[in-house]
Amino acid sequence: MLDSLGREINYLRVSVTDRCNLRCRYCMPEAGVELKPHSEILSLEEIHRIIKVGTRVGIRKVRLTGGEPLVRRNLSRLVQMIRTIDLIDDVAITTNGLLFPEMAGELKEAGLHRLNVSLDTMNPEKYSFITRNGSLKQALRAIETALALEFHPVKINTVVMRGINDDEIMDFCRLAYNHRLHVRFIEFMPVGELGFWSRDKVITCDEIQEMIKREYRLSPWKLSRGNGPAKSYRLEGGQGSIGFISPMSNHFCHECNRLRLTADGKLRGCLYDRTEIDLKQVLRQGGSDEEILQLFIKAINLKPNEHKMGQTSWGSKNRKMYQIGG
């Protein structure tokens, strides 16, 4: 379905849990995280039903995210259930990867098409610092496993933060040059856990690209699956590719194609905008598919034209990134 700006909405990002096995500094507080009780979280059947109704407004692509999607019990079963919906042609997850090696086989069998692994550094101490105690070794094993099982494409999400990991930009390029990986450099957004964000930590994608161009020739590139908000390039002569996600310096709201479903059943038209539509209440009161469909249409009609990251602050009332799914 087209929204009021003529944007075709065909992508649903589903947060399957607000729990996580890491505590990244920019995303979650170290302690005192208020988690929703299980009864408030959508069941697999509820998620499946919502996605199925979503196909009637044109949803074709689903991403499972969180919190950490791999900590959700029976995630593979959910993938399998989503794959039974004929009109959905792309099922992906965004994950920190730590639990992936043990689950990779069952996810592949369930029909998962592809995954994006978040990795901000390849230095073990820094990884442990950013994630508050995560093991880099485990995250790297996830990437190796994904390549070995021939998930394609395997994307790496790297949030670039000045003074934290900007000295590793060329290392990430080398990773993409030497392996069949797609590394995306993401501008640091003032969303989520703002204590760690500051304007001077933001590095624009233009700056990053300038740096890379001194060493590599880039040619524009389109991936076979999932060309979300990233502008992608092949590194000439290399095996993989790189991409840039620039929500701060050059936002992509005019071509935004997505809705978000929170783990507790709220539909959001925008990562930044606080407006939410309660699907769970309608579902649990015995609402019909037609009623759910109308709420999808309402969410699409309420989608803002663009975010206001530069002008309004995130505010303590907004949800955290782990509650929305990134």
Ligand SMILES: Nc1nc2c(ncn2[C@@H]2O[C@H](COP(=O)(O)OP(=O)(O)OP(=O)(O)O)[C@@H](O)[C@H]2O)c(=O)[nH]1
């Ligand atoms: N501002 C903004 N940032 C987004 C949006 N979607 C994703 N991002 C950010 O981009 C990064 C990568 O997101 P992913 O979860 O990998 O999803 P994607 O880029 O849509 O994935 P592909 O389908 O593989 O292209 C994350 O850091 C997100 O927070 C969005 O709609 N708006």
Ligand SMILES: C[S@@+](CC[C@H](N)C(=O)[O-])C[C@H]1O[C@@H](n2cnc3c(N)ncnc32)[C@H](O)[C@@H]1O
């Ligand atoms: C919230 S996480 C959820 C999925 C999974 N736990 C993971 O880390 O991949 C989704 C993505 O949002 C990104 N993210 C979180 N906070 C961000 C911020 N302030 N700016 C840019 N990206 C952010 C993370 O790096 C991650 O790639």
Ligand code: SF4
């Ligand atoms: S970015 Fe992902 S892995 Fe890190 S705390 Fe947030 S939800 Fe967890």
Ligand code: SF4
């Ligand atoms: S900030 Fe909102 S409108 Fe802009 S791309 Fe992201 S979700 Fe879409």
